[in-house]
Amino acid sequence: xxxxxxxxxxxxxxxxxxxxxxxxxxKGELMNLIASAHTAGMQVYADMVTNHNSGGDAAEPNPIDxxxxxxxxxxxxxxxxxxxxxxxxxxxxxxxxxxxxxMPDLCQRDPTVYTQMIAIAQFLIEQxxxxxxxxxxxxxxxxxxxxxxxxxxxxxxxxxxxxxxxVGECWDIDPTISDWLSEVNTFMDNPVSAFDFPLHxxxxxxxxxxxxxxxxxxxxxxxxxEQPAHAVTFxxxxxxxxxxxxxxxxxxxxxxxxxxxxxxxxxxxxxDYFNYGLARAGTANAVGGGFDPHLPLQEPSILRCSYGLFxxxxxVRVELTGTGTILPRSHAAxxxxxxxxxxxxxxxxxxxxxxxxxx
Numbered sequence: 001x002x003x004x005x006x007x008x009x010x011x012x013x014x015x016x017x018x019x020x021x022x023x024x025x026x027k028g029e030l031m032n033l034i035a036s037a038h039t040a041g042m043q044v045y046a047d048m049v050t051n052h053n054s055g056g057d058a059a060e061p062n063p064i065d066x067x068x069x070x071x072x073x074x075x076x077x078x079x080x081x082x083x084x085x086x087x088x089x090x091x092x093x094x095x096x097x098x099x100x101x102x103m104p105d106l107c108q109r110d111p112t113v114y115t116q117m118i119a120i121a122q123f124l125i126e127q128x129x130x131x132x133x134x135x136x137x138x139x140x141x142x143x144x145x146x147x148x149x150x151x152x153x154x155x156x157x158x159x160x161x162x163x164x165x166x167v168g169e170c171w172d173i174d175p176t177i178s179d180w181l182s183e184v185n186t187f188m189d190n191p192v193s194a195f196d197f198p199l200h201x202x203x204x205x206x207x208x209x210x211x212x213x214x215x216x217x218x219x220x221x222x223x224x225x226e227q228p229a230h231a232v233t234f235x236x237x238x239x240x241x242x243x244x245x246x247x248x249x250x251x252x253x254x255x256x257x258x259x260x261x262x263x264x265x266x267x268x269x270x271x272d273y274f275n276y277g278l279a280r281a282g283t284a285n286a287v288g289g290g291f292d293p294h295l296p297l298q299e300p301s302i303l304r305c306s307y308g309l310f311x312x313x314x315x316v317r318v319e320l321t322g323t324g325t326i327l328p329r330s331h332a333a334x335x336x337x338x339x340x341x342x343x344x345x346x347x348x349x350x351x352x353x354x355x356x357x358x359x
Contacts, residue, residue: 006055007075008120011128014076017055027128034129043131045165046124048149050117051140052103053082064089071104080116098140108145121149125164126156132165135192139170143184150190163190167232167265171239174198174221181230193230196223196264200234203255204248214310217258218302228263235259236269253278256287261314262300 006017012026024030034044056070062084073082088096090107099105106113124130135146150166168184170177177194185191199222205212223231235255240246248255252272259266268287272278280286297314304311 005049005053006073007077007080009077009079009123010075016076031129038129043165044129045132045134045167046128046130047136048121048124048133049136050106050108050145050149051098051137052100052105053087054103056104060084062087062089064091069104079119086110086113096140097142098137100137100140105140108141114145114148117145118148118152121152121164122154125154130164133167135166135168138168138180139172139176143180146192147184147188150184150192151188165193166190167193167195170194171197174223174226177223178226181227185230191230193232193265194223194227195237196231196233198222199224199231199259199264200236200240200248203235203258204246206258207248207251207254213307215305215307217310218305224259224262224264231264232267233259233262233264234267234269236272237267238269238271241269241271252276253285253287260287261312 007014010016011030012021012024014020020026025033037044053073056072057074058072059068059070060072060083061068062071069084069087071082071084071087073080075081086106088099088105088107090110092109092111093107096105096107108114108117121133124133133149135149138146146166146168150164152164154162154164168180170180177197181192181194202216202222206214206217220226224233235252236248240248256268256272256278273287278287301313301315302311303313
């Protein structure tokens with residue numbers, strides 16, 4: 001777990017690399033956090049880094065190209081010791097998709113590496129209690145590795161019909177992300193999602209660029225339009241905020257208003273919610289204020305879309321109950337003339353974005 005994993009089984013259980021407990025706590029505290037999240041009806045996903053490792057204990061030459069790399073790993077947990085055979089260049093694979101900086105690049109086609117990646121995923125779900133994975137830097141290795149982990153039968157949850165939620169970080173434009181999704185989800189019984197980076201940059205232009213045309217919000221080229229069932233939408237994350245050219249700086253609530261009322265699995269960045277004060281508990285002008293994204297929403301309907309005005313309705317079918325009384329259902333006729341009973345369609349929210357002035 002993390003950007004540069006050394007020992008994926010060490011959740012602050014072993015004294016190595018200068019300490020035991022991490023700034024994120026220890027294994028017991030992590031498991032208590034996950035249990036509390038489950039009690040609150042939430043799921044917790046692990047950051048799965050399968051492309052590379054870092055923090056090797058010693059360097060050694062790789063006889064394939066003669067270069068010396070830090071590829072000797074002797075983790076204290078005793079699982080998954082590594083040497084040059086586990087990394088690129090490898091006799092099992094002549095092509096390496098991409099590398100992450102100068103970190104040793106794992107070869108997933110090596111049988112030992114492949115088996116250990118599956119075992120680490122099983123450990124995180126079956127023993128620690130995670131519910132799925134965020135796959136880091138998926139452009140660096142074959143999509144079949146993600147497919148394999150997503151389709152594992154996790155034994156202690158198999159009878160529950162459990163399938164992990166999986167989302168890939170494919171930081172690119174729509175065609176590349178769509179191609180990756182097509183590769184990983186072909187003949188797949190647990191389809192994987194992808195972060196909607198194209199939408200992020202469109203929302204950055206909405207919030208940070210003067211004269212942005214609101215008609216662009218209705219255009220394709222973003223995942224929540226092209227593949228809405230597999231789009232994980234977000235405003236900012238731990239990577240985009242590192243660089244002002246990637247981060248959304250102004251009027252960030254506009255972006256949250258959009259992702260929380262449109263297709264996709266919306267993410268709220270913890271730093272926005274807590275550190276930047278966008279939670280605004282108890283007020284309507286807040287992240288999620290006055291709107292429940294978990295309702296059975298229908299597809300959004302654009303009521304007005306022009307250069308300076310964007311208005312969207314997001315209806316929902318629900319049964320409203322008051323003091324023991326269910327509101328009347330609407331009755332429509334079936335083909336045979338009998339009445340068909342349906343829940344009422346209620347328009348619970350309208351997103352309205354309007355420009356104050358333009359050049």
